[in-house]
Amino acid sequence: MCNHAVISAENGKSDENQRPYNNSISVLNRLGTLVVHTSVFERLGEISKDLSNNARRRQWDSVFDSLRDGHAQQFKKKGRYDMTNExxxxxxxxxxxxxxxxxxxxxxxxxxxxxxxxxxxxxxxxxxxxxxxxxxxxxxxLKVTIHHLDIKYGTRPIKKSQRVLGPDLISRVETKINKLINTGFIREVKYPMWISSIVPVRKKNGQIHICIDFRDLNKACLKDDFxxxxxxxxxxxxxxxxxxxxxxxxxxxxxIIMSPKDEECTAFRTPKGIYYHKVMPFILKxxxxxxxxxxxxxxxxxxxxxxxxxxxxxxxxxxxxxxxxxxxxxxxxxxxxxxxxxxxxxxxxxxxxxxxxxxxxxxxxxxxxxxx
Missing domain, CATH: 3.30.70.270 (Reverse transcriptase/Diguanylate cyclase domain)
Incomplete structure (x- = not known):
């Protein structure tokens, strides 16, 4: 069981223009299940006893709120505080x-x-x-499972046109496509019934992630309620x-492998050709x-x-x-x-x-x- 400390404050009157506080404050209530680090008490010890009751409590608030906001870096000089095991x-x-x-x-x-x-x-x-x-x-x-699309009977296939990409994006998209080909995740296809379009997304680190707009295909599929x-x-x-x-x-x-009868329905258009998924893509319904x-x-x-x-x-x-x-x-x-x-x-x-x-x-x- 985790050991928590409960700190009580002396009763005091609230200032006229300040919000009144309860008579006691619990570290357990503030930190939930966090184990309180010794540096917290070091900071609490720095709070002047000459301050009014409410002023001291507001400074306590800033100590605990700094932990809640993840600003634990300020404690590194006195000791490590971490949200998880190192x-x-x-x-x-x-x-x-x-x-x-x-x-x-x-x-x-x-x-x-x-x-x-x-x-x-x-x-x-x-x-x-x-x-x-x-x-x-x-x-x-394959004995565990494969992925089926279960397209609704009578649904008319949709072929999306190619998105216009800037010259700087085309080479980067082709690099990503080549990587997927080499890993065996995708394969080139001709005359597919369904064709989706790609949406290049720029990550925070500047790299490009290729998303596929499967919205039309997903609408045509029955929902699996597992x-x-x-x-x-x-x-x-x-x-x-x-x-x-x-x-x-x-x-x-x-x-997870795509069902052979459904895999060509995952086809998508790129600057260098049309490809389909041999494996289950993340964004499929x-x-x-x-x-x-x-x-x-x-x-x-x-x-x-x-x-x-x-x-x-x-x-x-x-x-x-x-x-x-x-x-x-x-x-x-x-x-x-x-x-x-x-x-x-x-x-x-x-x-x-x-x-x-x-x-x-x-x-x-x-x-x-x-x-x-």
């Missing part, structure tokens, strides 16, 4: 199957040297459940566990339901007991810390059996807190991610 980048001692480079992975920085050695050994033994490159993503076992988990209930169910591991699917949607169905089939009996899944976000949870590595091995065996790959650079193993689905999850509680 991660340590380690190498599991094997080479990537394709580029022969080192294979980095993240574990908790709080592990002892012996514990870290045990985890890295286990992760190395299960290296085939991770993909450091697209070429290592061989596709989900249930997704309720995020709030899922997040709450991961608390009160001593150890957690957070695992992220490596371009998870692209690991029902893509989330298909992925959730796959997770249900893969984990089946251990779902909700040892692992929680919301589409491609997984969390392995263990009540007693000493049993966590065994639980991870069970999950890894399922992933390897069905050939589902995880992204090692977005995983964190054996931690007590982490960002997950816009929440900060801890073994003692949850709170909203202040960065969102």
């Amino acid at each position: 991660h340590k980048k380690s190498n599991i001692g094997v080479k990537s199957l394709y580029n022969r480079r080192a294979t980095p992975i993240f574990v908790s920085a709080l592990l002892s040297p012996k514990e870290e050695e045990e985890y890295l050994k286990s992760l190395g033994e299960h290296k085939y459940v991770f993909a450091w490159t697209y070429k290592e993503m061989l596709g989900l076992d 249930p997704l988990l309720i995020i709030e209930l899922m997040v709450d169910a991961t608390t009160r566990h001593e150890t957690l591991s957070f695992i992220d699917g490596s371009s998870g949607y692209n690991q 029902n893509a989330g339901a298909t992925y959730q169905y796959a997770m249900q089939n893969i984990f089946d009996a251990i779902l909700h007991k040892k692992v929680k899944c919301y589409v491609d976000d997984l969390v392995v949870k263990t009540k007693k810390r000493g049993k966590h590595l065994a639980d991870l091995q069970i999950v890894f065996n399922r992933l390897r059996k069905y050939n589902l790959k995880m992204n090692p650079l977005k995983c964190a193993f054996d931690v007590t807190s982490e960002k997950f689905l816009d929440f900060i999850i801890r073994h003692c509680g949850i709170e909203a991610d202040p960065a969102k």
Whole structure:
């Protein structure tokens, strides 16, 4: 159980032009489930006792609000304050199957040297459940699921015209298309019935991401009502566990194969030709339901007991810390059996807190991610 402190203030009268306060103030109420760092109390100790009651409380407010707003950098000189466990980048001692480079992975920085050695050994033994490159993503076992479009009978196909792109964008779009061709995600097609258009989107780092406008195709598809988990209930169910591991699917949607009879319907127009998807693109209608169905089939009996899944976000949870590595091995065996790959650079193993689905999850509680 997390230890929290409750600070009480002496009763005092409110200034005439100031908002009155309650007689006491609780750090627990202000910080929810956050563990209060010692530097907070150092700042509280700097508040003058000569100030009026309300003035002191307003300064307390600024201390706690600064934490809520994520301005923890100001505490670094006196001690580290972090919303989540600090991660340590380690190498599991094997080479990537394709580029022969080192294979980095993240574990908790709080592990002892012996514990870290045990985890890295286990992760190395299960290296085939991770993909450091697209070429290592061989596709989900077809016995689990494939993606069907289920276009409504009688729907008239729509062919979108090509968007006008500036000269500076054309070369960058072609580079992205070539990358998708080399990974086997897309293939050239002639005479498709449906053609969608592309929408290049500039990322914050200046790179280009190619989105496809599937709105017309999505309108023509029936809705898959396979249930997704309720995020709030899922997040709450991961608390009160001593150890957690957070695992992220490596371009998870692209690991599910499109149905051969539907794949040409995903065709899209580019400056260098028309291509269709061999794998399920993220933005297709029902893509989330298909992925959730796959997770249900893969984990089946251990779902909700040892692992929680919301589409491609997984969390392995263990009540007693000493049993966590065994639980991870069970999950890894399922992933390897069905050939589902995880992204090692977005995983964190054996931690007590982490960002997950816009929440900060801890073994003692949850709170909203202040960065969102």
